[in-house]
Structures are given as C-alpha cells and as structure tokens.
Amino acid sequence: MKIVKVETFLVPPRWLFLRVETDDGIVGWGEPIVEGRAESVAAAVTTLAERLGGADPTAIEDHWQVLAKGGFYRGGPVLSSALAGIDQALWDIKGKALGVPVHELLGGPVRRRARVYRWVGGNRAADLADDGVRAVEAGFDAVKCNPTGQLRHIEGPAAVREIVDRLTVLRESVGPAVDIAVDFHGRFSTAMARRVLPLLEPLMPMFVEEPVLPEFSRDLARVTAATSIPIATGERLYSRWDFRDVLPTGIAVAQPDLSHAGGISEVRRIAAMAEAYDVALAPHCPLGPIALAASLQIAFAVPNFLIQEQSLDIHQSHGNQLLDHLVDPAVFRFADGHVERPTGPGLGIEIDETAVRRAARTGHRWRNSVWRHVDGSFAEW
Template sequence: MKITDIKTFIMKGGNRNWVFCKVETDEGVHGWGEGTLERHELAVESGIKTLSERLIGRDPTEIERNWQIMYRHGFWRGGVVMGSAMAAIDIALWDVTGKIYNLPVYKMLGGAVRDRVRAYTHAGDLRGGWEAVDQGFTAFKTGGWDLAKNAFHEKDVVDDLHEKIKSMREHLGPDMEIMIDNHGRSRPSVANRQIAAVEEFDIKFFEEPVPPDNLDAMEQIRNAGHNMDIATGERLFFRYGFRDILHRRLTDVIQPDIAHTGGISEIKKIAQMAETEYIKFAPHNPNGPIATAASMHVCATVPNFLILETARDMPWHDKVQTTPITLKDGYFELPTAPGLGTDLDESVFAERPFIPSEGAGNAGYKENTGSWNAEDMSPADV
C-alpha cells in the first residue's frame, strides 16, 4: 500500500477554523487528521503541502519512519506551525493503519488501561457552570481574568477571581471540580496572589499562571508553597520542548495539544516522559472532532492520565462526523470501530467555509480597528 495524496480542508467550526487533512492510498483506504491552529490556518495548510511531498509513495503504516522523515528531513525542526502540520498527517496515518488492521487506534497503542475517558468543558461564569452540569459534566474550566473589566489592568483581578470562584463553589456545590485557566496573563507576583485567593475553594488545577516562555518564572510559582496543582504545556512543542519543565518538576499537570505537538506518535511519548516524574497528563484540546477523537484514544492508554479538555459547545463537532464519538455523563466511550472510530462528511465543509481570523498575521492585533485584543495580550507581555 502506498500514499497517493494528502489533501487539506479548512472548515469554520465553532469559534475557530478546523484544519483537517485526508491521507489517501492506492487501495482506497483513507485516514483523517487535524492540525487546527487558530489564526494560522493557511500556514499549517502550506506546511502539510511541504510535508506531503516527502511522503507520497511511501507506506502509510510505517508511522514512526514517516514521522522521522517529516521531522528530520527538512533541516529546520520544531515550531507550532510545522508541529501542527505534522500532527495532522500523523493522526491520519494512525487512522489509515487502524483501518488496514481492523483495530481501534488505542488497541495499536498498547490497549486501554481504562474503560472510558473523563472529560471537562468550559464555563465563563456561573450560568456556564450550570450548563456544564446540565450536559452531564462533573468538571469545567473557567478563566482567571475578567477581560471585560480588567483587560490590561491588574487592579482588582485577584478580588474579582476570588468572588467568581466563591460564587461558583457555593452554587454548584463541593462535588463539581473547577479548574482555572490564566492563559499566561499574569506576572509571577500577581499569579501567586491569584492562586492564594482561591486555594480555599478546592481547585483541581491552576493553568498557565504565567507566560510559557520563562521557566524561572514558573519556578517562582512553584516555590511559593501553594497547596494547589499547577498545569501548563499547551504552548510547548515536541518532547524536546517539555524536557526541562518535566525534569525540573515545575508543574503538576502537563497539557500538550495533540494538534500542535506532532500528533499521536509524539504526545504519547510526552505522556510517558511525564509519568517518570509523577506528573499528570491532561491534554489541551479546544479543537475539532478529529483532534478530540485522537486525544481520546491516547488518553485511554496513558496510566498517568487525569482529564481531557473538550469544547462541546460546538454543534458542528457532531454534524461533520458520519459517526460521532460518544460523550455520556462527562465521559468519552471508547469506540470499537477501526482507526479513530469516526469519519468526516466532506459535504459539510461547503456549509461552513473557511473564514480568516481577525489579526491572522499578528496575534492579538485587530487589523480592522487598529487596536490590540486583550484576549491575546497580558500585562506580562507589555
């Protein structure tokens, strides 16, 4: 069997565009992958085209060899754009191979160590928390900053966070698990005050307290003596980007994104690296259905797995799948069909064409207004 073509499709999902790739073979077996990267969809599409030139004519089941060819044969290595392009193709190769051997991907990864995969969703406020409860979730994540009120200003951010989490805990009860995502918006001193302000509310983890670029800043968080798990990793790429933070044990939970860090092949290795340091694995995944399915297969096989992120507020997740993966009572059920266990309906792509994101060439900058978007900036960045 040989790879004959690798095609790219970009579809407007919920609040972002999903970048899919389809690996086709000379025996009619195909596989789907995803390399969604908001605001940089066309760059990923170009990356997939570059990588596909190295793989056309090759055996799709030689997954590790193909991964190494993609990673090593272009001289330049790493980075989120090529990591996302590699991820899309790698996931599709696992899907193809599973279909060839009539096995779900998790079976090829060594088999499941759990019968289902726990998931959490997002809630911006108390109303969102109640919606998560109604959808059957037992955990959700909320933001660490009130952007409408605080924006670039640190004043009151600590008190505002305390009041929001206090209200959520009082109204939703002690059994709902709450996580906080700070999106790297704070300086270490501010992040430490934020964490201290919510410790009494039994928070599952505090994510990206500071920007991901400076491990010494993370060490300031670690050395503050908080009684709360710290999480990070969505903006680290490939196992080499995770080496130092894991070796120095600067986090309790690591969050690689399967769609950015080289796909199934690489994220499994990162999870194994974390296991040796007794660090939990909770993949970042506000992505489309293929990245979600691929993440779920990996999580089923990882002993140190904690919980999987999912964006279930997007109805197109299910509409674009021919056989949607099943989420019940806050858990993904493991599929029995071969490969990823789902397929995509290409006719749906036309209903939701690609819409370029604002500021696509300059993260945080709105070209139509000439202003910076506080959603993507922080006091730590300016």
C-alpha cells in the first residue's frame, strides 16, 4: 500500500480537511487547522506531503519523526497542525486497512463511553443562564463558558464583580449537579488571575481554562498556588516538550488539541506524561468532525481522560454543521452527557466526500476578532 494523493479542503465555517488516498483505494481523513490561519496550514501540508508520495502510510511513527524533525526547523502552531492532520489521516488509513478503530491500535478501550460538555454563551447573565438551562434540558451535565469580554491588565471591583455575578447566575440556573468549566482565553494577567480565582471558589468550577497566556506558563505555579480551583491549559501548547515545563506547575487538566499538537501520536504521549503528574486529559476541540473523531480515539484509549469538548451548537451560531459532512451523524449522538465508544474502523466516521468538495467550492477566510482597549491599545481576544 502506497500514498498516491494528498488534498486539502477549506470547509466552512472555519475548518481545513485533509484527504490522503492510497493506491489500493483506502482514504484517510485528517483535520489540520490553526483557526484563522487555514491557508498557511494548507501550504505547510503541501510542503510536508512532498515526503509522502509513494510511501507506506502504515509507517506512522517514522513519518511523524521525519515530518516533525526532518526539516531542521521544527515546532510552532502551523507546522505542528499540518503534521497533526497528516498523522490523523495515517491512523485512519491504518485502522481501515486492519478493520479496527484506532483506539484498538493504541492498546484497546479503557471505557465504554466518554463524557462531553457543551459550550454556553450569551451577552447578558440571563442569556448565559438560559443557554445553560437549554444545555441541561438537552441532556448535558457539564457546560463551559467564557464570562468575560476584554480585560485590562489589572481590573477594578466592577469588572471583577461582573465576572463573579455572571457565573453565579449560571450556577444558580443549572444547579449543583451540573459541572461548569470556565474559559478565560488567556485574558487574565497573573495578577488578575490571583485576584479573581479565589472569588470563584464557592461556585466550584470543574476547572478554569487558560487563565493566563501560554507565554506565561512558567507563572502557572503562582496561579495554582493561589486557588483551590483546578487549572487547565494546553490548547496553545504544541508538543510534549511544551507540556514538559507546564505539568510540574500544579495544573489539574491538560488540554492538547488533536489538530494542533501533532495529532494522535503526540497527544497519546502527552497524555502519558500528564498521567505521571496526576493531571487529567481534556482534549481541546471547538473544531470539525474529523478533529472530534480523532479526539475520541484518544479519549477511549487513555486512562486519565476527563471530558471532551465538542462544537455542536457552539454559542448557537454554527447550527449542526459539525454533522453536515458525515454519512452517518449518529456516531456523534450525545446522550446523558456522554458519547458511546465508536466501533467503526479508523477514526470511526465516514466522511461525505461529495459534501466536502461542494463546501470547499465556497471555502472560507475566517479570522478571529481583533480587540482594542478604550485607549486604543491591543486587547487579548
């Protein structure tokens, strides 16, 4: 079996799909993407694919080593994401060739079903609470939200109080049996994290995600020491070497992204490293169906998995687009806040290639917002 073709597709709303075809007709799919930099990642895939023509797709680890390190310059979000999508596709091919799910090739399943959470949002506290109630009514017992807009390096009492009040209203609306995860998107300075997090402790969040920017990961020990709330981070860390310095800081949850951090191969290694530090794994995934399918293969193979992010109805803006490109959407049926173990070969999904090619004719040029403070200076989004 040899690789004969590699293609990428810009798929709305903000995704990049990868198709790898072999000479015996097996096709593997991956999702290499840096949100807002899809064109750059597609170009990187094209460059890396030069080494794959005519190669055996089942030699996954050798391909990973060569693609990650063979260009002398290595790492970073674009190259690591290009590699991630290729890695996903190669695992998909190998699983399909052997007729088994990828998690069977990673040692077999360690659980019957995996817990998932849904994003909730709203411009007002009441809207956030209403969305939380809708999530619970849909069967989810865990939700995640971002309760802030732009923040200054050090905010005063009014802004701090607004954060606490919004989360209090959400907690009161969903009740104590529902877990709430909070994503601060790196908008806090270390000082603000130390100020705000202790005030949230009575609400008992499941975790607080990325309270500070990844550039300040070395300061996470000061953040974790200031609060009893479990701290999560990792969506902007791209390798086991990035996590090596973060895991000893006292974080509770590692959040590598299967489309950014080197794919299934690397995230499996990151999960094993995290386990040695008593850190749980909650893969980051506000992306498309291929990224979610790859994430779930890890979720069913690693013992320290906690919960899985997914983008169905994210902020009520994308509808059911997570399911639009699947032949059988039932593989992502969420019930009682969980998804059942996928049993199909490879990544466990069948992509509707006609729908993908049709969507790619429209494509996208998605970019994140650029925020500014009232004085005109740049603000974290």
